[in-house]
Amino acid sequence: MDVFKNLEDFQMDVLKEVGNIGAGHAATALSTLLDKPIDMLVPKVRMMPFEEICESVGGAETVVLAIFLRVEGDAPGNMFFILHLESAKNMLRNLVGLEIGQDEAYSELELSALNEIGNILAGSYLSSLADFTRLNMSPTVPSLAIDMAGAILSFGLLQFGEMGDQALLIDTKFLEGENEVQGHFFLIPDPESFGKIFTALGVEAP
Amino acid sequence: MIQDNLIKVGMADLNVAHMTGVLKTTGLGSCVGVTLYDSRVKVAGMAHVMLPSSEIAREGSLNIAKYADTAIPELIGRMEKLGAHVSRMEAKLAGGAQMFAFAGNHDTMRIGPRNVESCKEMLKKYNIPIKAEDTGANFGRTIEFDCETGVLSIRSVQQGVKEL
Secondary structure: OHHHHOOOHHHHHHHHHHHHHHHHHHHHHHHHHHOOOEEEOOOEEEEEEHHHHHHOOOOOOOEEEEEEEEEEEOOOEEEEEEEEHHHHHHHHHHOOOOOOOOOOOOOHHHHHHHHHHHHHHHHHHHHHHHHHHOOOEEEOOOEEEEEEHHHHHHHHOHHHHOOOOEEEEEEEEEEEOOOOOEEEEEEEEOOOHHHHHHHHOOOOOO | OOOOOEEEOOOOOEEEEEOOOEEEEEEEOOOEEEEEEEOOOOEEEEEEEOEOOHHHOOOOOOOOOOEHHHHHHHHHHHHHHOOOOHHHOEEEEEEOOOOOOOOOOOHHHHHHHHHHHHHHHHHHHOOOOEEEEEEOOOOOEEEEEEOOOOOEEEEEOOOEEEEO
16 A cells, blocks of 8 residues: 555656546547537546545535446456436436436436446546557446445445555546536546556556 | 534444444445444444455555454444443444446455445354344445434435334
């Protein structure tokens, strides 16, 4: 775990660039899907205590919609695409050909559409990352949950849990121009994967 | 309902209360909330267990509240310091869900059920009876344990509040 405390600034910058490229492609894909411009913020890369990770999406009890998938291949890890509930509904409304109910519940079709969006976005995040690093990275079939942020995110922190009470993650927030849709991409590489990402990019691993 | 005597238990954390106070932990997914209670002296304890066994730990300084096999003995010890006795303790369990149901034989996918099993094993070792449990399924839970009454209330997004 200690190795992560000694990451140099430029190593953090490399991880930020990883987030930038991945989320950039995913944001472009989302923009195409919705036919609206999507902005994204500079990725945050930091060792964060577990509690603080939940705070970044509104607290452990906030109900969010999350699409989770496991990254397999050379640099395994966990990936989340997190939306607040209103954002998810707004996103569906922007998709052509879907009748969206006004109530809070989600129909089978809506959930399936969200799952597919998650699949497309994660796919573009990972494939751009794989091109950039020349590492083999492939997503598992995505899985969707609507539940408390704490319950959802803790699942992606288990690999870090074996090593300490903090996790290193790449958090990219994106938003649509009129603030109708906003969400987060979290990429949480397994602790062992960081070395591989650094080596692949020609940066000395810590 | 606003509780002014809430005692927060974070992720991979544990805490105890005596006479008054409500122990609370939020957003249990695959983690398990274990509560112990000695009703005679009104001493309560709660642990938010994240992983089943400290054998897999690779951290420098072990956080004993994180693992089932270390958190439960520590919780018992802390409660005994407040006058509780292990022979009078009763346990309640909540959490241990499988948040994402997808095909995968990776072991972490079954972490919720494994956490529950490991907690039960530890409780058996200390001969602590399990009075109630709400474990498994695929949803998150927030739990509050009232030190005065020994009532455990469990809140979830889909099922509202239920008391054990």
